[in-house]
Amino acid sequence: MEIRIEGLTKHYVSEGKKVKALDGVDLVIPANQFFTLLGPSGCGKTTLLRCIVGLETPDEGEIRIGGDVVWSKAKGIAVPPEKRGLGMVFQTYAIWPHMSVFDNVAYPLQVRGMSKDVIRDKVAKTLRFVQLEGYERRSATRLSGGQQQRVALARALVGEPKVILFDEPLSNLDAKLREETRKELRSFLGALEITAVYVTHDRVEALALSDSIAVMRQGHIVEIGSPQKIYFDAEHQFVADFIGRANLMPARVRAHEQGHTVVESGLGVLRCQQRNLPAGSETILCIRPEFLHVTRGAQDPDGNPLKGSIRSMEFVGEVYEAEIRVGDRTLLARIDPDVPVREGDTVDLSVAPAHCMLLSA
Ligand code: ATP
DSSP: OOOOEEEEEEEEEEEEEEEEEEEEEEEETTTTHHHEEEETTSHHHHHHHHHHHHHSSSSSEEHHHEEEEEEEETTTOOOOGGSSSSEEOOOOOOOOOSSHHHHHHHHHHHHHHOHHHHHHHEEEEEEEEOOOTTTTTTTTTOEEEEEEHHHHHHHHHHTTSSSEEESSTTTTHHHHHHHHHHHHHHHHHSSOOOOOEESSSSSHHHHHHHHHHEEEETTEEEEOOOHHHHHHHSSHHHHHHHHHHOEEEEEEEEEEEEEEEEEEEEEEEEHHHHHHHTTTTTEEEEEOOGOOOOOOSSSOOTTTEEEEEEEEEEEEESSEEEEEEEEEEEEEEOTTTOOOOTOOOEEEEEEGGSSSEEOOO
């Protein structure tokens, strides 16, 4: 089901001060997408999710789920959370420790007054789906963190919602389990026709799971796009910087030549991604460290040639992370271990125009 949000505003009052958590958010979440709300702490992600669920009341605006208005100030509509047909998975799992796995998953169906037989069938089917068959009688606390998270997922899915919402569901797991559970989640949800709205401040999670990512800042949505679009071809400096490591610097547009925008920056004159910017305008140049190739010798003929000196090199497994002085800037770069260079060396670098992003500040 599609979710459509218009002009959503929400304030909190904290210690006598008004905090604007959502500042006129307009957003369309397409049906059956895995859609992530990503942003730094306090940008309003959780508030937006809780407004969709109905756990928080907005001040202004409208929320539609599958075409039905579930909240509108102007129309005086406020559908209660349990009538919105949603499933929700929280950061803290929120599974009940004194109950068995079966009872945890059965609970939402019992509340709806379904018959015992129907409940047994639906719970069995859902537990099979999340690969917890045979755990029905186990106390929910005698499970690993990953299994507890699967119980929470089962409980959110058992009522066959058309939309499922996640609030940082993996943040209590250690790094390895987080990665495993992330992969499971992707494969479980990929098998369903369901719209997933996922809140996280973890960029890797957002990149790995999402069909689309909305990057938020201070109660606004800054940019929406596929993981690839946001990583390789962002429009805003804040987004490019938040989603990955970035060398950022001011630049001025000189001209447009053969499908490239040529800029002048602290690195010299570079051919960049084509952008519809007039000559003379100010922009932000962004180069990700992995696209700065240290070559020492043969350079990519299509790339922008640069010269620099290695300030520092740190082995981080797989590659060296290096700081390289180029022009009047110090750039982060990655150097393959088989490139024979050392700290202090002067090196040739090259960066393809397609990887010189031009952003708005
Ligand atoms: P995090 O990643 O830290 O959970 P978030 O992006 O989800 O952050 P929100 O929790 O939505 O952000 O909070 C948005 C703003 O509203 C923040 O400034 C926060 O301090 C404030 N806020 C959230 N909940 C309340 C509340 N119940 N009372 C007062 N202020 C609140």
